[in-house]
Amino acid sequence: MQYFSTNNPEHKVSLSQAVIKGLAPDNGLYMPERIPVLPKELIESFSEKGFQEIGYAVIGALFSEDLSKSQIKELVDHTLTFDAPIVQVEEDIYSLELFHGPTLAFKDFGARFCSKLMSMLQVKDEKTVRVLVATSGDTGSAVANGFLGVDGVEVIILFPKGKVSLLQEKQFTTLGQNITALEVDGVFDDCQTLVKQAFLDPELNEKLLLTSANSINIARWIPQCLYYFYAFSRLPKTGKKVVFAVPSGNFGNIGAGILAQRMGLPIDHFVAATNVNKVVPDYLRGDAFAAKPSIQTVSNSMDVGNPSNFPRLLSLYGNDESLFREKVRGYFYSDEETVQAIQAVKPKGYTLDPHGAVGYLGLKDFMSENPGYVGVFLETAHPGKFRDVVEDALDEELVLPERLAAFLEGEKNVIPMGKSFEEFKGFLEGLDS
Structure with missing residues (x-):
């Protein structure tokens, strides 16, 4: 498989060149020249498979022309050494917890x-x-x-x-x-x-x-599609349409979800939820895309005024702006609203981090406007990584996981x-x- 630049589809390189160089010489992002579509029956069978088995199938479809079966297995086994559970927060609303890895974050x-x-x-x-x-x-x-x-x-x-x-x-x-x-x-x-x-x-x-x-870098971006397949496979089969709400900064994470959708995963809709760095929500509501200086917020990992992955999102939708705006809904939230969400969800028995809180708010707004969905928001980091914000919001002390507390030393x-x-x-x- 070759990989083309989003700035020039005629410029193509090998997997090795795309990974080792990261960025195309014309400042474009690399994209696979073909996106394989998994059979519906295979995707349906994922509910009976473990995370790694799903990884072998998805990564195999994407990289089998460049890597051997043993290399794909080694790659997936090295990557998926921890779980990404979905946790029900409310009726038809689930959190996809992506903070069970070494640094307690989705990355x-x-x-x-x-x-x-x-x-x-x-x-x-x-x-x-x-x-x-x-x-x-x-x-x-x-x-x-x-x-x-x-x-x-x-x-x-x-x-x-x-x-x-x-x-x-x-x-x-x-x-x-x-x-x-x-x-x-x-x-x-x-x-x-x-x-x-x-x-x-x-x-x-x-x-x-x-x-x-x-x-x-495609090697950082592409594997994030795995947890969308995994989360979907673990959702109750209710017959309702599925929406994923993604707290977004540089927009690689939601792009990986759209990649999974393009590979056949039946996600009906995506929500791009941001803080007041709202370049993409503004675009999705009809404005021209225009980079702006970033603004500091309590959800600092999303403080991005010029998201690098925007051209990749357009490419995934065939550079069809109308289709992009049809399938992705954009919302943005203030620090005050973010803190209020943390406070509102805590009595339900769940502690949000500031980024998950933004995703939750976007999901709630989408589902209030579009009844009949099952929704998943991404909890991208452990709340302890944003201890000051969460403790101030809840007026209580968080107990940090040992491996997180160890870094403070x-x-x-x-x-x-x-x-x-x-x-x-x-x-x-x-x-x-």
């Missing part, structure tokens, strides 16, 4: 898959791969822990100073080894811009082998960085000197 799935696939595809004796990652929170921790200790790979994480929760920050600034954290004096979009500029700089790419482990080690590309380029050029 553990993609990061583990990406690190394993990259190590499989890397040519022996090739120069060191430098993975550049811009993070607004959970990407940094998931990628850092997914790639920690991987031979031949160095990870450089850029994060906005003062705009990431303490626990998120500790998860990628205390590891050492092959992980370096750059504390950028700016916002997430500045970090993302620096990474994209580095990928497009000819001098840097002549000297260094640079790639990405953000969701712009580590010593933060970062390199301060301005938002000038020349400064960042100078840092990168000095890596091999």
Whole structure:
């Protein structure tokens, strides 16, 4: 299978090239030239299969032209070492809990898959791969822990100073080894811009082998479709249509759900739920897509004003804007509404994190306007990762899981960085000197 650039469908590369380079030279995102459709009977049989068995079938359909059966099994087994249960919160409303991995966030799935696939595809004796990652929170921790200790790979994480929760920050600034954290004096979009500029700089790419482990990399993005298949297989068979509500920032996660839909998973509708960084909800309501400066909120992992995966969403719908707007509904919520949702759901016996709260609100609004659905919202991180927000909302202390609390004991080690590309380029050029 070849992979084309969203900016130029005539530019096509192999799986290895797409994964190792991450971003196309024309700044486009790579997409598979064909999206396989799984037989209806196979999808129906998933209710009798385990998570890994479902993974073998889905990843096999996507990668069988490039990887052997044993490689696909090894890749899936490495990725799916923890569960992603659905939990009923209200009648016809379920939470898909994606925080049972090593860093307690949904990005553990993609990061583990990406690190394993990259190590499989890397040519022996090739120069060191430098993975550049811009993070607004959970990407940094998931990628850092997914790639920690991987031979031949160095990870450089850029994060906005003062705009990431303490626990998120500790998860990628205390590891050492092959992980370096750059504390950028700016916002997430500045970090993302620096990474994209580095990928497009000819001098840097002549000297260094640079790639990405953000969701712009297909190896981070594609495996996220697995938990949509798994969640759907675990829903009660009521005959009602199914809607998934996805708290969205860079829009890779909802894109993976749409990929699953394109592969035959009968999801009727998606809800793109955001905080006040509402570029995509505005677009879905008829505005032109227009990137804007990001705004800081209590759901900081979604503080993105220029979502990188937007071209991928359009591509999944054949660049048909009308179809995109028909199948995806956009909603946005203030910090006050987010906190109120955390407070409202707690008496039901469930604790939301700020991002799951936004997803929950989007789902509730969609279902009030469109009766007759079963809905799933994605709980993308453990509430303990946003301890201050959740404890303030509920006026009670959260008990942190042991592995999360352990990160707080580590010593933060970062390199301060301005938002000038020349400064960042100078840092990168000095890596091999």
